[in-house]
Amino acid sequence: MNIRFCSILLLVLTGLMHMACQEKKPAQSTADQPTPVASLAKTTYNLGDTILVQLSRSITRPKVTVDGADSPIFQQSEKSLAVGYSDGKTGLHQLVVSGLTSGSASFSDTLNVEMWSDVVPVNVAYTVLKTYPHRETSFTQGLEFYKGVLYESTGLNGQSNVMQIDVQTGSVRKSVPLANQYFGEGITIVNNKIYQLTWTSGICFRYNLDFSLDKTFTYHTQGWGLTHRDTTLILSDGSNKLFFLSPDFQSLGEVNVYDNKGPIMNLNELEYVNGYVFANVWQTNRIVQIDLKTGKVVGNLNMESILPTSIDTKENVLNGIAFQPTENAFYITGKKWPTLFKLRIKPAEKERAKDVIAFR
Numbered sequence: 510m511n512i513r514f515c516s517i518l519l520l521v522l523t524g525l526m527h528m529a530c531q532e533k534k535p536a537q538s539t540a541d542q543p544t545p546v547a548s549l550a551k552t553t554y555n556l557g558d559t560i561l562v563q564l565s566r567s568i569t570r571p572k573v574t575v576d577g578a579d580s581p582i583f584q585q586s587e588k589s590l591a592v593g594y595s596d597g598k599t600g601l602h603q604l605v606v607s608g609l610t611s612g613s614a615s616f617s618d619t620l621n622v623e624m625w626s627d628v629v630p631v632n633v634a635y636t637v638l639k640t641y642p643h644r645e646t647s648f649t650q651g652l653e654f655y656k657g658v659l660y661e662s663t664g665l666n667g668q669s670n671v672m673q674i675d676v677q678t679g680s681v682r683k684s685v686p687l688a689n690q691y692f693g694e695g696i697t698i699v700n701n702k703i704y705q706l707t708w709t710s711g712i713c714f715r716y717n718l719d720f721s722l723d724k725t726f727t728y729h730t731q732g733w734g735l736t737h738r739d740t741t742l743i744l745s746d747g748s749n750k751l752f753f754l755s756p757d758f759q760s761l762g763e764v765n766v767y768d769n770k771g772p773i774m775n776l777n778e779l780e781y782v783n784g785y786v787f788a789n790v791w792q793t794n795r796i797v798q799i800d801l802k803t804g805k806v807v808g809n810l811n812m813e814s815i816l817p818t819s820i821d822t823k824e825n826v827l828n829g830i831a832f833q834p835t836e837n838a839f840y841i842t843g844k845k846w847p848t849l850f851k852l853r854i855k856p857a858e859k860e861r862a863k864d865v866i867a868f869r
């Protein structure tokens with residue numbers, strides 16, 4: 510036996526003894542946190558994509574559920590499962606992958622996946638029909654027509670109001686101020702009641718049409734934009750969620766807003782029209798057209814061409830969207846903008862018409 514062989518033998522024996530000693534140690538951390546069998550190479554997908562689950566070992570009798578419902582497994586190999594998810598809901602979902610590993614040990618791993626929209630939004634074209642003056646002192650937070658009359662809410666502490674506006678002149682017909690501690694946000698009008706949000710106070714003020722205070726409500730999110738569908742209020746809070754509320758502010762659910770590239774954060778002033786919500790994305794020149802049933806963005810309006818050049822529109826962002834149904838026109842303005850724009854959306858190309866709003 511030469512010295513080199515002895516050295517190698519010694520190393521091997523030392524290694525084996527070390528391994529043996531390690532095995533004798535209580536493997537507490539490993540026992541408490543078994544190595545997951547299933548994992549995800551990526552956690553975001555577009556709806557309709559196949560979700561690829563990676564397997565750290567071969568398994569039998571695989572089962573996958575998404576939010577508790579069985580999901581089809583299209584393909585299985587030693588190292589992966591291809592899973593379908595097609596119920597049409599964007600947002601965060603929980604995948605549970607279970608089965609048997611060799612030796613018939615059962616496992617169950619929980620994975621989180623975020624589904625983005627499968628719709629590529631179209632660029633929605635529009636034409637400016639007319640312009641009107643807008644008060645440059647108005648820090649616009651909400652805009653809505655009710656029975657042909659334009660209402661506007663403004664923000665900033667000490668400068669927050671609900672106002673009835675003369676469209677032709679931009680002058681205020683009547684108004685009601687908020688107390689200095691409140692920062693006004695979105696408004697909407699349902700059944701002759703005007704709802705005005707506040708930014709961080711968690712209080713919604715409800716007025717009668719004569720601007721007398723009717724009632725207040727509380728809510729637990731920030732208040733950004735407000736609109737309604739029938740009698741359901743729709744509220745944004747600066748996230749990618751739209752919240753549905755009853756007329757007395759009871760929660761009726763929510764929808765997550767996504768396009769094909771991810772969640773659309775900073776949803777701000779809102780306007781509901783024919784099944785869609787139009788929302789401006791804070792600090793951008795973009796209005797998104799959201800299918801309210803699914804939360805998918807189906808259209809983008811680029812508002813670059815109407816931004817006033819006389820003011821800093823990075824600070825004084827677009828923030829007023831109102832639809833006038835009898836004119837089939839949108840009225841758009843922004844914080845301290847000198848102009849109120851009357852727009853009409855152009856009909857979409859024929860082949861895409863089914864995807865976008867059907868205007869006359």
Ligand SMILES: [Ca+2]
Nearest residue numbers: 652779780830
């Ligand atoms: Ca509005």
